[in-house]
Amino acid sequence: FWGESMTIHNLYIFDRGGSCLFYSEWHRRRPPGIPQEEEFKLMFGMLFSLRSFVAKMSPTDMRDGFVSFHTSKYRLDYLETPSGLRLVLNTDLGVPSAREALQHIYSNLFVELVVKNPLCPPRAPVQSLLFRQRLDAFVRSLPYFGPRNPNN
Amino acid sequence: MEPKAPELSSNAGSKQNSELFTLTYGALVTQLCKDYENDDDVNKQLDKMGYNIGVRLIEDFLARSNVGRCHDFRETADVIAKIAFKMYLGITPSITNWSPGGDEFSLILENNPLVDFVELPDNHSTLIYSNLLCGVLRGALEMVQMAVDVKFVQDTLKGDSVTEIRMKFIRRIEDNLPAGEE
Numbered sequence: 001f002w003g004e005s006m007t008i009h010n011l012y013i014f015d016r017g018g019s020c021l022f023y024s025e026w027h028r029r030r031p032p033g034i035p036q037e038e039e040f041k042l043m044f045g046m047l048f049s050l051r052s053f054v055a056k057m058s059p060t061d062m063r064d065g066f067v068s069f070h071t072s073k074y075r076l077d078y079l080e081t082p083s084g085l086r087l088v089l090n091t092d093l094g095v096p097s098a099r100e101a102l103q104h105i106y107s108n109l110f111v112e113l114v115v116k117n118p119l120c121p122p123r124a125p126v127q128s129l130l131f132r133q134r135l136d137a138f139v140r141s142l143p144y145f146g147p148r149n150p151n152n
Numbered sequence: 153m154e155p156k157a158p159e160l161s162s163n164a165g166s167k168q169n170s171e172l173f174t175l176t177y178g179a180l181v182t183q184l185c186k187d188y189e190n191d192d193d194v195n196k197q198l199d200k201m202g203y204n205i206g207v208r209l210i211e212d213f214l215a216r217s218n219v220g221r222c223h224d225f226r227e228t229a230d231v232i233a234k235i236a237f238k239m240y241l242g243i244t245p246s247i248t249n250w251s252p253g254g255d256e257f258s259l260i261l262e263n264n265p266l267v268d269f270v271e272l273p274d275n276h277s278t279l280i281y282s283n284l285l286c287g288v289l290r291g292a293l294e295m296v297q298m299a300v301d302v303k304f305v306q307d308t309l310k311g312d313s314v315t316e317i318r319m320k321f322i323r324r325i326e327d328n329l330p331a332g333e334e
Binding site for chain 2: 016017018041044045048063081082083084085106107108110111115116122
């Protein structure tokens with residue numbers, strides 16, 4: 001029963017230059033079939049293109065630009081900060097919008113635990129275990145974490 | 153322990169905090185003056201430390217203020233003076249002396265909290281005491297893709313009637329797709 005299923009698949013954080021600073025996954029049943037590094041490149045390249053596609057095609061001035069897309073199976077939510085960090089969260093279609101969650105991950109987790117940690121160099125892959133744990137706890141606490149339907 | 157979200161110490165109530173900051177900064181400058189032979193090197197170190205602070209501070213600022221992307225340098229000037237200085241130093245500098253092209257302006261600081269208890273001795277005439285601020289501004293703006301030249305052109309510590317920071321927009325740093333992408 002598709003409508004009942006709500007879950008969070010995975011999260012990417014990229015810097016402006018396209019390096020993947022952080023990746024985590026919760027429910028990802030299907031492996032991408034390419035090396036992770038290539039997957040990151042592919043994902044960033046798509047975001048980059050979509051961003052400029054959306055900007056060029058928009059018939060009116062935009063505020064946020066590209067924010068999400070969905071397919072028949074999942075939704076991708078995108079948050080870009082003015083400082084060029086790009087956060088991507090993939091969820092099930094049952095989740096209406098993960099934008100607030102992304103904003104929380106940026107403001108309350110990434111800034112507090114990574115940016116303000118002097119041992120985390122700016123714009124470098126995040127090694128902080130504390131960040132990973134807090135993020136995991138936050139994602140698991142989301143009302144739509146699921147999965148409600150394990151057979152899906 | 154849960155790291156506490158920064159209180160919007162934006163101001164009034166946090167006199168003690170700002171004195172601790174001012175005195176800590178004073179101790180830092182004093183130590184740098186001992187460590188380096190000449191003031192130019194101290195100025196450089198302060199700018200560099202400020203830059204490293206700025207690249208982190210911008211994220212805190214964006215997360216706390218919810219300010220979006222600025223579309224021109226005038227908007228940037230407003231955000232810096234009215235929101236950022238207020239948030240971190242509890243003051244609101246005035247914005248003046250726009251260049252005709254709109255690519256340069258000055259921030260006039262009536263009271264610079266960094267220099268509250270400072271008197272510059274005569275043998276430090278080239279020391280730019282608050283140069284850390286220039287680095288902070290430069291680093292923070294670089295992270296939002298603006299290359300900006302920042303410098304003190306007047307300083308009450310040196311007998312000028314006001315303290316003036318001059319900001320000059322150099323260029324917009326463009327987004328580029330990393331090499332090897334398709």
